Amino acid sequence: MSDDALYVYGVVKSESDSEWKETGIEGKNVYVFNEKKFSALVHDCKEEPYNSKDLEKIKELIIIHNRILDRGIEGFGGVIPLHFNTVIKKGENSSAQDNLKKWLSEEQERLEKIWNKVKGKREYGVRIYYKRDRLVQEASESEEIKEIKKNQQGKGRGMSYLLKGKEKDKTKEIVQNKINRLKQDFYDDAKKFADDIKTQRSLIGLEEEKELLLNLSILTHGQQISKIKEELEKRMGQNFSFQMAGPFAPYSFVEE
């Protein structure tokens, strides 16, 4: 099978076939394919998706995909990432190059809108976790719970049982209220310094997922991410923790 298809990493704003070159997946030569105002970062490939039974190998491919996008940001001041494993095939009467040219030509307006949103920016992931045990402990020391406990003293077994139930429900309510309040606060803190922000539902779970409070994707430029980190650190205390990941190409912000 010959290399008559095109693997597309992403799109940059460049009105000419620039000399930009990189080494991409499986050592392929990645180059710029121009059409009007935009250019795709591509390499020639066989008409089949990249795949492997070796998970490490797939991970490597994804990492290289992201590295090319990163080089695109450095070289062209931004990048519009495409989904991993985007391979443009030839048609009955058209080459893969014809098809890519047509797509770029037809999508100029949409690409312009996305470009204006993501140029010069990178994406970061922020996951905030809560420590339920600590929040429960804190709630149990609240005045409301102390009052319920006080009322249990000297009561018969039936009443004591009912008050135990009340204590449990109230603790749950206090914890949930605190979680909801802080969820909003953390979101607002991050939003102050972000160009855009999205709440994500991850399809790939982490060990700590069950106590995940917020999973955010943040679009930002320059050193703004450091400010977000500082704000979150101030609020964390002992009942919460957070992880930040990135920078990534702005995968989550490619809608118009």
Add this chain to the structure above:
Amino acid sequence: MKSNNAGVVELIDRALNKGVILNADLVVTVADVPLLAVNLKLALASVETMLKYGMMEDWLKPLSLNEKKIKQKGQVCLI
């Protein structure tokens, strides 16, 4: 090491589920390809690959300077 794995998961999550998607008639489909096998196992795998390709070095530098401070605060380190 756990936090580095989190960074890999975050990247995979995005590359497989986000980004511009082209019309199906233009691209080779991946429906029959077991990419769904890319799951939590990946998160447990080594992160050396990521470092090997020089990813996220910018982020790692300031992190290493603040590592002690972050650990003292009991936070999970960044990638």
